[in-house]
Amino acid sequence: MPKDRRRQIAQAIEEMEIDPTSSDVRPIKSGRFKGALRKRVGSYRIVFALDRENKAVNVAAIIFRTGKTYR
Numbered sequence: 478m479p480k481d482r483r484r485q486i487a488q489a490i491e492e493m494e495i496d497p498t499s500s501d502v503r504p505i506k507s508g509r510f511k512g513a514l515r516k517r518v519g520s521y522r523i524v525f526a527l528d529r530e531n532k533a534v535n536v537a538a539i540i541f542r543t544g545k546t547y548r
Contacts, residue, residue, distance in 0.1 A: 478541075482521060486539060489518045497527055497534045513537060 501517040
């Protein structure tokens with residue numbers, strides 16, 4: 478992963494501490510991550526789940542977006 482993308486992803490994760498559903502966050506409707514949420518950061522996706530009871534964000538994966546990303 479390019480260094481500039483790592484910085485952008487780290488910043489996006491830090492912003493999720495304040496409001497995890499801000500910006501481009503959508504539910505994943507099918508595939509291996511069905512039921513999780515994803516946040517877009519350029520060509521990368523942060524796949525995560527919210528634990529509202531413990532006020533936590535659980536990051537499952539950071540993946541490069543392709544046609545087969547969520548399958």
